[in-house]
Amino acid sequence: MYNSKISGLGYYVPDNVVTNDDLSKVMDTNDAWIQERTGIQERRHVIKGGEDTTTSMGVKAAKIAIERSGIDKDDIDFIVFATLSPDYYFPGPGVLVQRDLGIKTVGALDVRNQCSGFIYGVSVADQYIKSGMYKNVLVIGSELHSYGMDMTTRGRGVSVIFGDGAGAAILTREEDTSKGVLSTHLHSEGQHAEQLALIAPGMGKRWVTDILEENDPNDESYYPVMNGQFVFKNAVVRFSEVINEGLQANDLEVKDINMLIPHQANLRISQFIQRKFGLSDDQVFNNIMKYGNTTAASIPIALTEAWEQGKIKEGDLVVLAAFGSGFTWGSAIIRW
Numbered sequence: 001m002y003n004s005k006i007s008g009l010g011y012y013v014p015d016n017v018v019t020n021d022d023l024s025k026v027m028d029t030n031d032a033w034i035q036e037r038t039g040i041q042e043r044r045h046v047i048k049g050g051e052d053t054t055t056s057m058g059v060k061a062a063k064i065a066i067e068r069s070g071i072d073k074d075d076i077d078f079i080v081f082a083t084l085s086p087d088y089y090f091p092g093p094g095v096l097v098q099r100d101l102g103i104k105t106v107g108a109l110d111v112r113n114q115c116s117g118f119i120y121g122v123s124v125a126d127q128y129i130k131s132g133m134y135k136n137v138l139v140i141g142s143e144l145h146s147y148g149m150d151m152t153t154r155g156r157g158v159s160v161i162f163g164d165g166a167g168a169a170i171l172t173r174e175e176d177t178s179k180g181v182l183s184t185h186l187h188s189e190g191q192h193a194e195q196l197a198l199i200a201p202g203m204g205k206r207w208v209t210d211i212l213e214e215n216d217p218n219d220e221s222y223y224p225v226m227n228g229q230f231v232f233k234n235a236v237v238r239f240s241e242v243i244n245e246g247l248q249a250n251d252l253e254v255k256d257i258n259m260l261i262p263h264q265a266n267l268r269i270s271q272f273i274q275r276k277f278g279l280s281d282d283q284v285f286n287n288i289m290k291y292g293n294t295t296a297a298s299i300p301i302a303l304t305e306a307w308e309q310g311k312i313k314e315g316d317l318v319v320l321a322a323f324g325s326g327f328t329w330g331s332a333i334i335r336w
């Protein structure tokens with residue numbers, strides 16, 4: 001019997017800081033609205049035409065995680081890459097990481113679970129390690145949102161929220177089963193798929209050829225859409241459920257949580273959960289103020305920063321929880 005433990009963490013964000021005031025120059029928005037509704041002060045956007053891509057940011061985060069874990073890149077047995085913003089329509093970025101890290105021909109899996117993508121990836125990695133199949137699995141969450149958002153007033157309900165960046169973790173075999181990933185809990189509810197989605201281009205309704213043929217300057221179908229209030233209401237319920245589910249599965253209580261790392265969707269959602277569970281400021285980590293919502297990257301970036309700041313110590317109970325497009329949601333209960 002094995003567990004998996006997180007043996008190395010890393011993140012990378014582009015240098016280019018975009019403040020709320022910067023956004024108010026290109027669309028009808030303002031710092032007060034954005035901060036009041038989301039807590040976001042700034043986010044990072046890659047420079048268009050520059051070197052950063054979803055894959056390259058993931059690779060940079062991965063290199064740090066590999067170095068910190070103390071393994072060699074050739075010790076990686078499997079790659080899991082979570083993103084909603086891949087470099088190519090296909091193949092996914094997992095194989096590009098295998099190429100760009102210059103590692104042997106290990107398997108590479110792409111996860112399409114948006115804000116829950118990193119937790120789904122950790123769950124897959126954990127199960128491969130628990131089964132004995134693999135010893136070291138690289139899990140990456142990376143997003144390049146800024147190329148694909150509607151940066152006009154029409155898109156302001158979405159485009160002020162999301163930012164670019166990447167985080168990565170190495171999961172490694174742990175023989176002491178009281179440590180590491182104790183359990184993961186995954187859910188989906190596809191009936192709400194279109195409430196937070198990017199519909200085109202896709203094989204379901206509109207492909208690139210349809211978009212080109214119609215050549216409609218008012219076409220919004222290739223921008224992400226979000227029914228914000230509906231997503232918000234579902235998020236607070238599902239976050240609570242899946243944290244409780246994880247605690248109960250391990251006979252743990254809320255008071256046992258040392259650090260909750262919620263997916264950084266909205267500071268108001270995190271604060272709602274914090275109040276609901278009666279957690280102190282030391283027990284919840286948020287960095288959405290600096291990076292916005294980086295979807296699959298948000299949890300590994302936050303986890304890395306919390307760890308770098310000495311807020312996660314050996315023996316701590318760390319809870320990861322996410323909710324987002326799909327809808328999908330999940331939690332991971334980790335004894336550090």
Ligand code: UT7
Nearest residue numbers: 029030033037115156157160228229231232235265266324
């Ligand atoms: O990570 C995946 C999961 N995502 C989430 O969990 C996000 C959940 N939802 C939310 O965080 C919030 O719903 C938002 C932050 C997206 C929006 O906040 P809200 O309080 O739900 O605002 P709203 O969409 O109801 O919009 C209120 C008003 C509207 O104007 P009217 O109709 O009241 O005149 C919007 O047009 O605010 C307007 N508005 C803005 N104003 C300034 C929408 N976006 C902006 C903006 N700047 N960027």
